[in-house]
Amino acid sequence: MINKYFSEKKWKFLFLGIVSFLGCTITLFSCAQEKTNKNPVGYDLTTPKKYNMPNILQEISGITFLNGNSATVYAEQDEEGKVFVFPLGSKQYTHTKFAKNGDxxxxxxxxxxxxxxxxxxxxxxxxxxxxxxxxxTQTVETKSILPKGEYEGMYANPISGQVYVLCKECKQDKGSKYTSGFVLNVQNDGKFVLVKKFAVDASSIDALTGRKKGTFHPSALAQHPVTKDWYIVSAVNKVLVLADRQWKIKGAYHLSSNIFNQPEGIAFDKTGNLYISNEGSDSQYGNILKFVYSPSKK
Structure with a gap:
């Protein structure tokens, strides 16, 4: 009788243990799934076409296109006061010195x-x-139009000509989840005038990515030519953030270090293909990654 009791009890505990183990496994799998890299609609951030840069652009920073034509890239790096122009995919380039060396x-x-x-x-x-x-010799410099701080991200609307700048780190944002932004107009003489200010509430990024990202430090931004959403890259946080036209965040996506070494620039061509530039390292070339836009892709 006693042996039978213990035998039944043993099987009962064994059954409960198996159920508990499966439950924990499912829970862990579910949590892992939540943190799996996701993609913005229309893109697969895991399958880029890579264009390696010439040595001079090992520290490539921003990139842009003229009228959304990606055949020619305009780029700069964060050491020399030069603009580099080259066909996408080519290591042949020209450059124009516009200012003394700087960041x-x-x-x-x-x-x-x-x-x-x-x-x-x-x-x-x-x-x-x-x-x-x-x-x-025709460079025009505009100083002190933006508050003191550190800046990395800028975008110019090809139709309106308005220029958008985001703080990377500004005094007025310290201790908050907000990132300050500014809209400027470029005048015919090349000078800039401040039109208005805005702010991006970055408090939802951790929840959207499922990862602890810390304070948001934007390094580049661009507006999607089709959806008009804002795409904002942060190299420090390894994140791509999507915001609507009013700068309300609607998505945030972790950028894998295996693909994005140091994402510093972003641009779209006129059909919506996405390009992200990455600084190089001792083991990697600076590059531009192209992500083909497929609107039906979820």
Whole structure:
């Protein structure tokens, strides 16, 4: 009788143990699934076409296209005051010296002017026709139009010509989940005027990615030519953030270090294909990654 009791009890505990183990396994699998890399609609962030950069662009930062034509890339790196122009996929390039060496972070085109953003918030512009020269004397610098801080991300609307800049790290955002942004107009003389300010509430990024991302530090931004959503890259956080036209975040996607070494620039061509530039390292070339846009892809 006693042996039978213990035998039944033993099988009961064994059964409960198996159920408990399966439950934990399912829970862990579910949690892992939640943190699996997801993709914005229309893209697969795991299957890019890679274009390696020439050595001079090992520290490639911002990239842009003229009128959404990706056949020609306009780029800069964060050491020399030069704009580089080259066919996508080629290591042959030309460059134009526009300013002395410094920490230049992003590039854009508006109203037939090339615009470069320096990390301290200073803006430089010169006619795009000057890119056929080794050095331009027509650079116009705009200082102190943005609050003191660190800046990396900029975008210029090809139709309106308005320029959008996001803080990477600004005093007014310290201790909050908000990231300050600014809208500017470029004038005919190449100078800039501040039009308005806005803010991006980044408090939902951790929940959307399922990962602890910390304070948001944008390094590049661009507006999708079809959906008009904003795509914002942060190299520090390894995240791609999507926001609507009013800058309300609607999606956030982890960027795998196996694919994105240091994402510093972003651009779209006119059909919606996505391009993200990455700085290189001791073991990797600087590159531009192309992600084909397929609107039906979920």
């Amino acid at each position: 230049y972070e992003d590039i854009a085109i508006a109203k037939n002017k090339l615009i470069v953003l320096k990390s301290n918030g200073h803006l430089y512009s010169f006619p795009i026709t000057e890119t056929n020269k080794e050095e331009t």
